[in-house]
Amino acid sequence: MSERISNELTESEEQYRLLGASQPGNDSADHLPFPVPTMGSDSAEKSEERLGDKLAYYGALVSMLIFVGLTWYIVFANDPAGLGWFPVHPVLQSLGLGCFTYGILTLQPTAHTKTKAAGLQRHQRTMLAVGVPCIALGTAAIEIHKFSQGHRHFATWHGIFGLVSVIWLLGQVLLGGGSVWYGGAAFGGGMKAKMMWKYHRLSGYVLFTLLLITAHLGGAWSTWVRSYSHLSVRFIAYSVAPLVTLAAIYARVRTSKMKFF
Template identity: 35%
Template sequence: MASATPTQENPAQEPASREPEMEPLLGEPRAAGALQRKDSPIFANLYIGTAVLAQLGAVVLFTVIWVHILRRDWIIFSGHPIAQSLAILAIIQSILILQPTHTPDQKRTGQRIHAFLHLVSFVSLVTGIVVIEYNKYVNKLAHFHSAHAYIGAITTAILLLQYSVGFTMWATPSLYGSEDRAKSIWKYHRWSGYLSLVLLLSTVLSATRVPFVGETIGIKFWWVFGLSVLILLGIIPRVHLWKLLGQVRR
């Protein structure tokens, strides 16, 4: 006998209420490891979800560069890829640690670690630049003789701007008129941050086309390309559209 009272609707058939821009770029938040749980330690952000892919790519790329450099006799140039690869590794960690944060406390903790890792990357980047410039000076080598040099210069300029804007927005928001105005710029900082990562990986790729790196040292283009793709496959699914659009998560 049919009941006269209405039955409860099947929740599985209710329309999804989650707004598209509140999701990561690919898949469900938990599947991508895109949201930090409230009871989860901040450092778990470095390996949850697809971060494992990024870590695998980053660690192997870092190891490949260091092994190929350190197995040869040390020369002035050796310090350049050593320092720059450390900068890239630190930048990848700084992205992974901050991506899943979404509560005020998580964001504050994540921003402090993010800032520290970028300090490490900044020191490493400057060290690498000083080393390569000194190497060119001592050996009387030409500047800007390859695509690697041009891409590297562009990437360095964007990174220095990224460091400056990111640090001042976080430490001295009054420079932008108010804290709210400083926060409104975060979305541009995030966009340029992801662009910087792509440019950094492109810089490493272009380095393999320099005969000394690709042929003498033996770091191959397809190795770096494959590892770069792996890094991006680990990071891109955790990108939140609502953060890129400067929205507040509801």
């Protein structure tokens, strides 16, 4: 019976279980809401990689590297020292997006217990230790710049989408952390916390899309970038690269394993 139940676990449930297991003090599997797959079970042995998954993985990474690299090139090639706090914004925001991309990819389909646990640890470290601080500091930098220059705040679609994204990101961190830290006690633990983890995943994919749209609006249409970069560079960095990244990320999603009803 234990093996049959294990085989029916959705990917979200398995990842939630492993997140709980990775928290301090959780050395035993006895407290977990779901059984642990054994090495002889189908869930531990089968590979979930589909045709095209590897191509999508590298497509997302390369596209994001192009986005980050061209952003940094545009900034550092145009006297960043004379621009006040402004250069900090695109440099850190692009780096944060790069971390989010890797953080998502490292969670996407992993078939074995050890690789899932390792992926979840990389996800949290990349997102919380680097990605979120980069976005927070980059946002603070552009606000300081606008205050010092007397510019209007959130006067463009880029600014409005950016504000919504940052607020959403804060909620995303609280939702994800609350569903797994201390056994998901913030949401009642067990099945209740597990359900919140599912919504954390869904919310993350939507938020990632919003972040890429925000990056496109800032890179392709802002006055400063248009003044200091060629149209072809902007098209590749802020239209092609984000679109390919998004398509590659979504190509690796297992919608059949994200069950909400």
